Amino acid sequence: MAGDESGATTPQDVWHMVERADEFLKYAQNRDPAKAYAQARATLRKAMEEADRLEDRAAAESISAQISRRLDDLDRLEAAL
Amino acid sequence: MSASDAAARVPPGQHLTKGWPILHASPIPTFNEETWRFRCFGSVDEEVEWTWEQFRALPSAKLVADMHCVTGWTKLDNEWEGAFFREVAARATPKAETMHALIHAPYGYTANLPLQTLLDDGLFAWAHDVEPLPPEHGGPLRLVVPTLYAWKSVKWANGVQFLERDIRGYWEERGYHNRADPWREERYSWQESG
DSSP states (O other), X not given: OOOOTTSOOOHHHHHHHHHHHHHHHHTGGGSOHHHXXXXXXXXXXXXXXXXXXXXXXXXXXXXXXXXXHHHHHHHHHHHTO | OOHHHHHHTSOTTOEEOSSOOOOOSSOOOOOOXXXXXXXXXXXXXXXXXXXXXXXXXXXXXXXXXXXXXXXXXXXXXXXXXEXXXXXXXXXXXXXXXXXXXXXXXXXXXXXXXXXHHHHHHOEEEEEETTEEOOGGGTTTOEEEOTTSOGGGSOTTOOEEEEESSOOOOTTGGGTBOSSOOGGGTOOBGGGTTO
16 A cells, blocks of 8 residues: 555545455456455455544545445345345 | 557556456346337436337447546447437437436446537447447447446446436446546546546
8 A cells, every 4th residue: 555655544545445346346247256246345344444544534434435335235246146 | 550549549547458348337137128128217308118129220320439448448449339329319308407317227327427428429339340239248238428438338228317417326426537538537536626
């Protein structure tokens, strides 16, 4: 993770993790969907931990809401497998 | 085409792909020609619904265009065949106040676009490079809007909701840009205020 000049995690760093999870989801149908969904979920959980540590609380809340929405999406997708 | 000609057609932050990556947010829906329907609803004088046979009878057109995915790849010179959005809209008669549309697909996938962009650039495609559009790429029918990132080019399109006020679609609600112009690198919603 890149971090800012002090080495602290930035909102952009966390968002890039969310994007990575999105890519697991988008490419899931080419691979093993269950495995891809699990990778997306693990990435999102890690992103949530990093979001909780952000000093910018407004950014943290915004990104956490996006992560929660995606975890709900994964629940629905996994239920449909 | 020279390398420099091709490079000039690649928006910032994108790279050329020779293949055609397959990516989408949902499983691939099953196509049943007998039960497939395409619906126009919302801000219209009267709702319209077409069967597959009726939709395929719309005036057809070809469009050669580049495709830009927000994940970073660009695929040049796609030849699409289908019905222009304007042909669909002409039959759905949106109300004068209509300014936006939400394109619908199975599993709750949607993408929102300005009506004018759809009228100018939108094509509902059923063929790609002279072959029927394969299911993994959105067959039997996908929207193609070459001027925007490809998540706006909804795969497995099955309806248009005409809107007087904008409603964000699936990825637009999940932090991606509402307009999505690849030449402006409009990838994320936080860029919208800038």
